[in-house]
Amino acid sequence: MSGNGYSYKGSGTNSQGNHYCSRDYGNGSNSYHYSNTDGSYYYSNPNGSTYHNNGSGGSTYTAPSGNSQSSGYGSPSGSGSSSGSSSQK
Template identity: 75%
Template sequence: MPSQSNSGSSNNSGSGFSYKSSGTNSRGNHYCARDYGSGVANPNSYHYSNSNGSYYYSNSNGSTYHNNGKGTATYTPAQGK
């Protein structure tokens, strides 16, 4: 994995999640991981955005969203919900 800065964990009181980690690597790609606890389909959701304009979300409800930065996006709904 490329080197990255890491802000560590922090509590985001009142929003239903806490930040697990986030940072930006030497190529300018950003990520953020959140912990929503056990009451959601995907408690360890995250997103990343890349310097080429693409980004990806893995959401707490189990859905995903990907944009390739070139005009194409794909949404995948949560399974079984």
């Protein structure tokens, strides 16, 4: 089971029906992911990066450096950047 460079620490489903799985890479690095009944999911990777999908088209990737990149949420409020302007005539 550890032929992939990791061993399973645990997995299961909680009372809300959400699934989780965690892995141990043996070098101090661990990873886990959650899959929720609403379609959202979250990954924490052994390199320190994370990925979250809200199940409604929005997702956020955070690199090990802490820089994050989101997509599918629409324009952040107050940013002043609009890609879908309706002022065209």
